[in-house]
Amino acid sequence: MSWETVLDVLLATSVLGVAVATLFAPRRTSSVMLFLVLGLLLVLVWTRLGAPDVALAEAAIASGVTGALLVSALTRRSAAGSAETPRGGWRSAAAELAVAGTGGVLLGGVLVGAARDGLRPDRLGDLALDVDGVVDQPVTTVLLDLRALDTLLEVAVLAAAVLAALAVHREGESSIGIRSDTRPVLVSFVRLTTPVVLLLTGWFLVAGSSRPGGAFQAGAVLAGAALLLLLTGRKDLVPTGRWLRPAVVLGLAVFLAAAVLTRLVEGGWLDLPASWGVAVVLVVETALVVSIAAGLTVLVALSRPRYVDATASTETLGGAAPSDPPRRQTEELT
Amino acid sequence: MILDVLTVLLVTAGCLFVTAGTVGLLRFGDLLQRLHALTKADNLGLGLIVLGLVLQTSNPAVAVKLVLLWVLALLAAATNSALLARDAELTGEHR
Numbered sequence: 083m084s085w086e087t088v089l090d091v092l093l094a095t096s097v098l099g100v101a102v103a104t105l106f107a108p109r110r111t112s113s114v115m116l117f118l119v120l121g122l123l124l125v126l127v128w129t130r131l132g133a134p135d136v137a138l139a140e141a142a143i144a145s146g147v148t149g150a151l152l153v154s155a156l157t158r159r160s161a162a163g164s165a166e167t168p169r170g171g172w173r174s175a176a177a178e179l180a181v182a183g184t185g186g187v188l189l190g191g192v193l194v195g196a197a198r199d200g201l202r203p204d205r206l207g208d209l210a211l212d213v214d215g216v217v218d219q220p221v222t223t224v225l226l227d228l229r230a231l232d233t234l235l236e237v238a239v240l241a242a243a244v245l246a247a248l249a250v251h252r253e254g255e256s257s258i259g260i261r262s263d264t265r266p267v268l269v270s271f272v273r274l275t276t277p278v279v280l281l282l283t284g285w286f287l288v289a290g291s292s293r294p295g296g297a298f299q300a301g302a303v304l305a306g307a308a309l310l311l312l313l314t315g316r317k318d319l320v321p322t323g324r325w326l327r328p329a330v331v332l333g334l335a336v337f338l339a340a341a342v343l344t345r346l347v348e349g350g351w352l353d354l355p356a357s358w359g360v361a362v363v364l365v366v367e368t369a370l371v372v373s374i375a376a377g378l379t380v381l382v383a384l385s386r387p388r389y390v391d392a393t394a395s396t397e398t399l400g401g402a403a404p405s406d407p408p409r410r411q412t413e414e415l416t
Numbered sequence: 417m418i419l420d421v422l423t424v425l426l427v428t429a430g431c432l433f434v435t436a437g438t439v440g441l442l443r444f445g446d447l448l449q450r451l452h453a454l455t456k457a458d459n460l461g462l463g464l465i466v467l468g469l470v471l472q473t474s475n476p477a478v479a480v481k482l483v484l485l486w487v488l489a490l491l492a493a494a495t496n497s498a499l500l501a502r503d504a505e506l507t508g509e510h511r
Contacts, residue, residue, distance in 0.1 A: 265499065265502070267498045267499060267502075268495060268499060271491060271495040275488070275491065275492075278488065
């Protein structure tokens, strides 16, 4: 048994251990923190499996953005009431176990079926490697060439979710102006890191055609930069207000336009021609980055607790800390 | 060979520092003490690990990226702990 096997077994065991600990942690805070740890471990697992694209997406979206969403939900809830999760007796434990068992069996069946299908000659993985796609990177080939319709629908779902969140939220896009925090430490940190993050976004976007990377990773990273800028009060650099909804649907619109264009010129929906297919992929990906970044930013920003006075920053510090529950509660009631 | 020995020494030392920082995080009593343990020990530990890995590459681009990683981690850790400590001071949660 080689050292690598030992490491892999350790990694797999800790993933399972952390997953169980996440589910059974007594406090919600611990659950969320353990879930973030689980995300980090999954990044390592994907890397070990040789899937850097998934690892990047997991790091940026699953750990980064979902982590921010969970933490802001957590601080909001603990401000409104108790952060303790009420635990049911043996009855609810049995129900949870039954649900987990059924889910596990069903998922196992799907996985076994998928593994069996994967043995057939025309499986997608070989197809992606063999096909003379418009871009070199097989993952991007699958996402935007072989299974472009799937990606289009994913983008549509994200756009619909963000628009619904904006519509349902009480203040809509006016509440995007989350309370700014202009402490010098934070402001200079954001000033230093924003150029690096923008560089990384561009790199992910361009690298997506030849190396691991792509629109989803780039969009999630850009969303992080946008949130940091919003947090430090740089609303001038982040499009809010009337530019918000166009930014959210831009990716979908460009994707649909590309579909129509390929239908008119090539005769097939999203049938990318070899000559100018790369340009289509790059334009669609660029638009997707904007939309994904805008969508994720909106989702996180809307989930932030809103305060009465958006400009009072230096006096009532506390970031997302549950420091002033009474004020927030009354504000939520009104 | 000498480089390999140096790498092993540096990475081991780095791991020891990170472990010490984690033990501090678990064992110390309040937020400020924990931050104190984490920021110093972890940053030094990560620096030693990065230094050990830099010795293994002959590609300057990889070396620069590794060092950049450390600098960014330093920045983020310093900012985070400064913000956390300030919050704790203002809300009195560290007492």
